Amino acid sequence: MIKLGVNIDHIATIRQARRGDVPSIVDAALICEKAGADSITVHLREDRRHIQDKDVYDLKKSIKTKLNLEMAATDEIVEIALDVKPDFVCIVPEKRQELTTEGGLDVKKNKKSLASCVERLKKVGIIVSMFVEADTDQVLACSQIGADAVEIHTGRYAEFYKENGRNSLKFKEEFEKILKVSQEVAKRKLLLNAGHGLDYDNVKHMCKVPNIKEFNIGFSIIAKSIFTGLRAAVKDMKELIKGSL
Ligand code: PXP
Secondary structure, rough: OEEEEEOOOHHHHHHHHOOOOOHHHHHHHHHHOOOOOOOOEEEEEEEEEOOOOHHHHHHHHHHOOEEEEEEEHHHHHHHHHHOOOEEEEEEEEOOOOOOOOOOOOOEEEEEEHHHHHHHHHHOOOOEEEEEOOHHHHHHHHHHHHHHOOEEEEEEHHHHHHHHHHHOHHHHHHHHHHHHHHHHHHHHHOOOEEEEEOOOOHHHHHOOOOEEEEEEEOOHHHHHHHHHHHHHHHHHHHHHHHHHHH
């Protein structure tokens, strides 16, 4: 059974629109857990556009499943991770201007600095994953620097699926690369996760990839939850007004 990590960054995006304390990140995490989430994922970005430092500490104290912290390998964020000690860390590349994480890490090119970051995090018992494109050379580099896990960036898979379903050559080639990565990961005895752009249409086909331990899904779940919850939210307000007259 493939596990589901729910990324709740965009609960914080809504909260930060008013800089208040609702919707509560902890409440959101607890609802996700009740609904079956196997872990809770947040990305503490350097610009703090959604998740704040306090959220990470609060989640660590409150959730009953596992906490997965997505983060850039910068000194400031590594220090926070070493202090919070989430169950998992996923090292991601980060650009200030991007809307979301745009590509995978170049582990091959940055072996030395990433190896020392991995070592520091593993020393305090954190399971460390690297967010990479579907590229077997990157998987090999992840294994060489001592990472425990690899998370495949499924952004291209999702993009090609949206353009043309499963029929295009581009999609087939990307899926083939993901299958190769899955084999390489098993050979190197690494754990395999996948995420980015996975949604209610494209996730089914991704389930066919062998060895995947966990999906990390955020945007599509939070976007859907607006529509599964909007009717009740409007009804509650209407009734409250009616009952107060
Ligand atoms: N995995 C990683 C490493 C990510 O950076 C993100 C986006 O924050 C996700 C998974 C989730 O992507 P999405 O929000 O598109 O489901």
